[in-house]
Amino acid sequence: MSAVTKTNTGPALQLPEKTYLNSTYGIRSWLLTTDHKRIALLYLISVTFFFFIGGFFAMMIRLHLLTPSGYLLSADTYNRMFTMHGVTMIFFFLIPSIPAILGNFLIPLMIGAKDLAFPKINLLSWYIYIIGGSFTLYSMITGGLDTGWTFYTPLSTVYSNSAVAPAVVGVFITGFSSILTGLNFLVTVHTMRAPGMTWFRLPLFVWAHYATSVVMILGTPVIAITLGLAAMERVFGLGFFNPAMGGDPILFQHLFWFYSHPAVYIMILPAMGVISELIPTFARKKLFGYHFVAAASLAIAVIGFLVWTHHMFLTGQSTYSAVAFSFLTFLVAIPSAIKTFNWTATLFGGSISFDTPMLYAFGFLGLFLVGGLTGLFLGCLGIDMHVHDTYFVVAHFHYIMVGGAVMGYLGGLHFWWPKITGRMYPEWIARIAALVLFVGFNLTFFPQFVLGYLGMPRRYHVYPPEFQVYNVMSTAGASILAIGYLLPMVYLTWAAFYGKVAGNNPWPATGLEWTTQSPPLTENFEVTPVVTWEAYDFHNRPELGLDVPGHTGSPTVAPAHGDD
Amino acid sequence: MHRTGALYGQFETLEQQKETASLGMWIFLVTEVMFFGGIMLAYTINRHTYFHAFAMGSKTLSLGLGGTNTAVLIASSFTMAMGVWSAQTGKKKLLPMFLSLTILLGFIFFGIKYVEYAQKFHHHLVPGRNFDITYCIDNPNKCEDIDAKDLAQERHEIEEAMAADPDLNAHAQLYYSAYFGMTGLHALHMVIGAGLLFWLLAGSLQGRFTPEWNTPVDIVGLYWHFVDIVWIYLFPLLYLIDRHK
Numbered sequence: 001m002s003a004v005t006k007t008n009t010g011p012a013l014q015l016p017e018k019t020y021l022n023s024t025y026g027i028r029s030w031l032l033t034t035d036h037k038r039i040a041l042l043y044l045i046s047v048t049f050f051f052f053i054g055g056f057f058a059m060m061i062r063l064h065l066l067t068p069s070g071y072l073l074s075a076d077t078y079n080r081m082f083t084m085h086g087v088t089m090i091f092f093f094l095i096p097s098i099p100a101i102l103g104n105f106l107i108p109l110m111i112g113a114k115d116l117a118f119p120k121i122n123l124l125s126w127y128i129y130i131i132g133g134s135f136t137l138y139s140m141i142t143g144g145l146d147t148g149w150t151f152y153t154p155l156s157t158v159y160s161n162s163a164v165a166p167a168v169v170g171v172f173i174t175g176f177s178s179i180l181t182g183l184n185f186l187v188t189v190h191t192m193r194a195p196g197m198t199w200f201r202l203p204l205f206v207w208a209h210y211a212t213s214v215v216m217i218l219g220t221p222v223i224a225i226t227l228g229l230a231a232m233e234r235v236f237g238l239g240f241f242n243p244a245m246g247g248d249p250i251l252f253q254h255l256f257w258f259y260s261h262p263a264v265y266i267m268i269l270p271a272m273g274v275i276s277e278l279i280p281t282f283a284r285k286k287l288f289g290y291h292f293v294a295a296a297s298l299a300i301a302v303i304g305f306l307v308w309t310h311h312m313f314l315t316g317q318s319t320y321s322a323v324a325f326s327f328l329t330f331l332v333a334i335p336s337a338i339k340t341f342n343w344t345a346t347l348f349g350g351s352i353s354f355d356t357p358m359l360y361a362f363g364f365l366g367l368f369l370v371g372g373l374t375g376l377f378l379g380c381l382g383i384d385m386h387v388h389d390t391y392f393v394v395a396h397f398h399y400i401m402v403g404g405a406v407m408g409y410l411g412g413l414h415f416w417w418p419k420i421t422g423r424m425y426p427e428w429i430a431r432i433a434a435l436v437l438f439v440g441f442n443l444t445f446f447p448q449f450v451l452g453y454l455g456m457p458r459r460y461h462v463y464p465p466e467f468q469v470y471n472v473m474s475t476a477g478a479s480i481l482a483i484g485y486l487l488p489m490v491y492l493t494w495a496a497f498y499g500k501v502a503g504n505n506p507w508p509a510t511g512l513e514w515t516t517q518s519p520p521l522t523e524n525f526e527v528t529p530v531v532t533w534e535a536y537d538f539h540n541r542p543e544l545g546l547d548v549p550g551h552t553g554s555p556t557v558a559p560a561h562g563d564d
Numbered sequence: 565m566h567r568t569g570a571l572y573g574q575f576e577t578l579e580q581q582k583e584t585a586s587l588g589m590w591i592f593l594v595t596e597v598m599f600f601g602g603i604m605l606a607y608t609i610n611r612h613t614y615f616h617a618f619a620m621g622s623k624t625l626s627l628g629l630g631g632t633n634t635a636v637l638i639a640s641s642f643t644m645a646m647g648v649w650s651a652q653t654g655k656k657k658l659l660p661m662f663l664s665l666t667i668l669l670g671f672i673f674f675g676i677k678y679v680e681y682a683q684k685f686h687h688h689l690v691p692g693r694n695f696d697i698t699y700c701i702d703n704p705n706k707c708e709d710i711d712a713k714d715l716a717q718e719r720h721e722i723e724e725a726m727a728a729d730p731d732l733n734a735h736a737q738l739y740y741s742a743y744f745g746m747t748g749l750h751a752l753h754m755v756i757g758a759g760l761l762f763w764l765l766a767g768s769l770q771g772r773f774t775p776e777w778n779t780p781v782d783i784v785g786l787y788w789h790f791v792d793i794v795w796i797y798l799f800p801l802l803y804l805i806d807r808h809k
């Protein structure tokens with residue numbers, strides 16, 4: 001199959017003797033670890049747990065919406081379902097997922113450091129996440145909340161009879177997990193890079209997480225104070241957001257969205273960072289326009305703070321304000337577009353292989369494009385007037401968050417699974433699962449664009465009967481999507497124990513993390529590396545065992561795959 | 565953990581470790597600015613909309629107590645800076661002294677704050693708890709801590725303000741929401757700071773901090789100065805509205 005001496009052909013490889021997984025034993029060595037790699041795995045388990053919970057609520061929504069007159073749940077219960085789906089997925093799955101799992105695991109390895117700048121704060125971040133999650137779980141068991149994940153006042157602060165307070169406390173606490181992770185990453189990238197690892201030799205994954213961390217640092221404290229004030233209003237009667245006391249619900253919305261819009265960039269920037277690693281590797285070609293992609297990450301982070309009012313176009317704001325924010329919303333699309341063009345340009349003239357991570361990358365490219373373009377529709381005042389608060393918005397953000405961020409997450413998980421576990425996942429089942437996920441995803445969410453455009457409002461437990469066919473399609477798609485998620489959970493777990501031993505660099509890829517053993521040592525590198533090559537430089541790395549000619553043709557050898 | 569300048573495992577040099585700790589604390593302070601910034605925004609918008617109520621609320625605060633607290637905190641920043649200097653120059657006897665002084669000044673601040681808060685509860689000026697800005701004027705015997713002359717002036721001011729804003733009581737609650745929210749948050753940060761100072765004091769009595777390694781003193785100093793600066797903002801914003809009249 002391959003003439004290249006790749007590390008996973010030839011005689012069977014052995015796992016290294018000493019790794020971060022077996023360096024110490026016992027539950028205390030895991031729960032009191034300061035090793036960023038172990039903390040990443042702790043996050044993997046807890047984030048996956050919350051993903052299941054959020055998925056359960058999604059299932060309830062979609063099952064209920066099979067019929068137009070809502071036979072499954074009462075209106076009140078339905079409100080709780082979509083609220084808990086949103087709260088769980090956003091704060092406990094999407095925001096932590098890539099940074100806390102892949103970012104934690106990989107950033108020290110990618111920059112040549114032994115650990116993050118503040119390993120104990122890293123562990124503290126995880127415990128804060130668990131405590132915040134526990135409060136929110138408590139809220140769920142005591143009846144959940146029905147305010148929507150946006151907690152709009154005065155429903156959330158005065159009138160709601162649901163478990164608002166514990167949920168708000170839970171989200172507040174978890175925010176500090178985010179802040180500390182962002183702080184850790186920023187300081188690490190500034191002070192812990194290995195000799196020769198200059199800023200412009202950093203993998204774009206690191207740039208993406210740097211930009212994400214800037215957003216986490218500047219944005220998350222604002223939601224903290226906003227939720228704090230809302231909690232004060234609910235519990236102690238302070239009155240900033242309560243019209244009966246002279247307060248203003250729109251003030252809450254401004255403060256809330258000031259964080260929650262940048263929060264969506266916290267969710268997508270890391271996924272973009274993953275894609276920036278996958279595409280060069282599986283096109284066997286340097287990323288096109290490295291500097292532009294790095295700058296675009298920072299631009300998204302900065303401009304992302306200037307667009308929040310586009311969530312409030314229908315609140316009666318002045319036309320001038322609306323026009324300004326609409327313009328800025330169009331502006332923030334530009335750096336994302338630059339990245340998308342650059343990823344696509346990287347493919348041109350490359351030697352493309354369709355390993356599972358690349359399938360996820362392709363999925364990302366198409367689905368993020370749809371999501372991003374529909375975001376522009378929503379940023380356009382004339383259109384938003386009609387589709388605001390409809391399923392059009394729901395479809396838009398699911399295309400970005402699921403079609404974009406989750407694809408990036410799964411692609412990254414597959415790509416780095418051999419590094420994390422030392423073992424390869426089964427390639428063919430993985431490819432099938434990726435396709436199942438893609439089909440399921442589109443069947444779930446594309447009909448929702450149609451529904452929204454036809455006028456079906458979101459967050460309603462009933463709908464006009466003529467919309468039923470689209471809702472049934474959407475629910476059918478959701479079941480397929482669920483299978484697409486379950487399959488990797490099963491085979492990745494299996495592969496962690498029984499997969500084919502992968503070796504240092506099964507792909508091969510150019511990052512520093514691939515120069516060390518799989519799984520890595522606790523201290524990552526036996527000797528601190530000295531970096532002399534540029535990022536994604538397939539040419540000047542003879543040790544990768546590639547024979548890469550000029551930019552124009554296909555390589556003289558075909559890449560070897562896992563076990564086909 | 566008793567470290568006296570030992571290098572943590574993830575660092576290559578002590579210099580890198582110090583730089584990292586310092587950068588970490590500065591970035592954390594940026595998050596604190598954003599945190600207080602949110603409530604400052606709420607304050608600003610409400611003050612603009614309900615100026616008369618805010619001015620009235622501000623006048624019910626004691627300039628004497630607030631001013632004293634400001635002086636106390638500025639002094640505590642000075643003693644803290646002296647503490648950092650002592651650590652940097654190896655003055656091992658002076659460091660615990662300056663840390664103790666800083667803690668003492670912090671507790672004086674808490675004491676004065678307690679007096680102020682107690683007064684507010686007493687005078688029905690806590691939002692959501694039978695709030696009534698006219699309570700002291702209507703019941704002068706219940707507010708013995710205000711003398712008759714001030715009470716007369718307050719009556720005059722309230723009547724003026726009510727003429728300008730018929731919903732004065734409701735809007736004044738917003739002022740007090742800001743007052744308790746902002747000073748409460750600030751006090752919470754000071755409590756944390758005091759805790760950190762106690763920890764430093766314990767360490768300094770054991771001689772842990774040397775000119776080669778005094779990072780904890782340095783970064784707690786940064787935190788304490790930040791808490792002080794927040795008060796420097798709070799004092800004019802809450803105590804000095806429309807006082808020139």
